[in-house]
Amino acid sequence: MESPFKPDILKGKVALLTGGASGIGFEISTHFGKHGASIAVMGRRKTVVDSAVSSLQSLGIPAVGFAGDVRKQEDAKRVIESTVKHFGKLDILVNAAAGNFLVSPEDLSPNGFRTVMDIDSVGTFTMCHEALNYLKKGGPGRSSDDSGGMILNISATLHYTASWYQIHVAAAKAAVDALTRNLALEWGTDYDIRVNGIAPGPIGDTPGMRKLGPDEIKSKTREMMPLYKLGEKWDIAVAALYLASSAGKYVNGMTLVVDGGLWLSRPRHLPKEEVKALSRVVEKRARSAPIGVPKSKL
Numbered sequence: 136m137e138s139p140f141k142p143d144i145l146k147g148k149v150a151l152l153t154g155g156a157s158g159i160g161f162e163i164s165t166h167f168g169k170h171g172a173s174i175a176v177m178g179r180r181k182t183v184v185d186s187a188v189s190s191l192q193s194l195g196i197p198a199v200g201f202a203g204d205v206r207k208q209e210d211a212k213r214v215i216e217s218t219v220k221h222f223g224k225l226d227i228l229v230n231a232a233a234g235n236f237l238v239s240p241e242d243l244s245p246n247g248f249r250t251v252m253d254i255d256s257v258g259t260f261t262m263c264h265e266a267l268n269y270l271k272k273g274g275p276g277r278s279s280d281d282s283g284g285m286i287l288n289i290s291a292t293l294h295y296t297a298s299w300y301q302i303h304v305a306a307a308k309a310a311v312d313a314l315t316r317n318l319a320l321e322w323g324t325d326y327d328i329r330v331n332g333i334a335p336g337p338i339g340d341t342p343g344m345r346k347l348g349p350d351e352i353k354s355k356t357r358e359m360m361p362l363y364k365l366g367e368k369w370d371i372a373v374a375a376l377y378l379a380s381s382a383g384k385y386v387n388g389m390t391l392v393v394d395g396g397l398w399l400s401r402p403r404h405l406p407k408e409e410v411k412a413l414s415r416v417v418e419k420r421a422r423s424a425p426i427g428v429p430k431s432k433l
């Protein structure tokens with residue numbers, strides 16, 4: 136789909152995306168690049184990173200890739216420093232690297248829980264921590280009239296209520312949202328850095344969806360969704376463009392839910408026709424009931 140934004144809204148910006156070589160992360164890399172940004176992608180698998188960089192370059196996007204694991208502080212430091220060495224500065228950090236699998240709490244080992252916390256929550260903090268020096272106002276490579284940079288954390292809606300078989304990811308993403316708000320407060324105040332998040336719903340054609348919503352359960356999920364369809368990677372990428380561009384310059388500490396309203400969905404406990412037929416009757420009955428008379432006696 137065409138972008139609704141002008142092609143130069145990220146002109147001159149340098150963005151580093153963890154998990155930026157596949158799925159939603161790669162879609163954001165591509166859209167940021169098509170809107171003028173230079174792109175660095177970080178991922179664990181070198182072949183995946185290399186192929187993403189080739190695809191970006193074939194679109195004329197200045198791109199570079201680094202293999203690394205967000206769980207390793209030395210990898211985070213090396214990749215951020217290499218990005219700045221290559222492009223001269225860093226404006227935008229997108230934390231899109233994540234780990235996930237379906238499992239019930241009793242079948243999840245503490246190490247399995249810790250693994251996802253390490254990737255999603257600690258990994259996000261580690262990347263932010265190592266990037267601060269470059270993102271802050273007046274940081275290396277930033278001109279004196281540049282504002283501070285921007286951090287975008289990819290989250291989820293799993294922890295807004297509760298989610299079956301996702302206790303580890305719900306806990307990890309709750310922590311990510313706390314990072315978003317706390318860094319927005321502290322680094323917004325001290326360093327002029329904006330920190331926001333996006334909470335995607337189920338997005339089609341992604342590694343996450345293939346793992347968490349295989350075809351066997353997809354049709355059942357769709358019955359519960361307000362818009363009756365999966366989201367597209369495009370939906371997340373244009374939300375990211377909004378937040379990263381000057382259009383989002385006054386948005387800080389916000390996690391934007393992009394899920395078609397799915398997290399609000401509840402089973403319909405009464406058909407609409409029954410509500411029409413019943414509601415006036417029930418109201419009339421309630422009004423005419425003498426105070427103190429139990430309903431069962433009416």
Ligand code: COA
Binds near residue numbers: 233234243246346
């Ligand atoms: N069910 C239950 N436990 C699982 C599991 C599953 N499907 N997959 C992994 N684990 C547990 C392992 O058993 C292990 O715990 P243990 O040592 O107590 O046995 C722990 O998690 C770590 O597993 P390991 O395979 O060593 O971790 P890894 O670092 O190689 O991989 C994962 C990390 C597990 C998160 C892996 O799924 C991954 O690499 N994911 C990245 C891609 C992804 O998930 N994308 C979707 C984003 S929405």
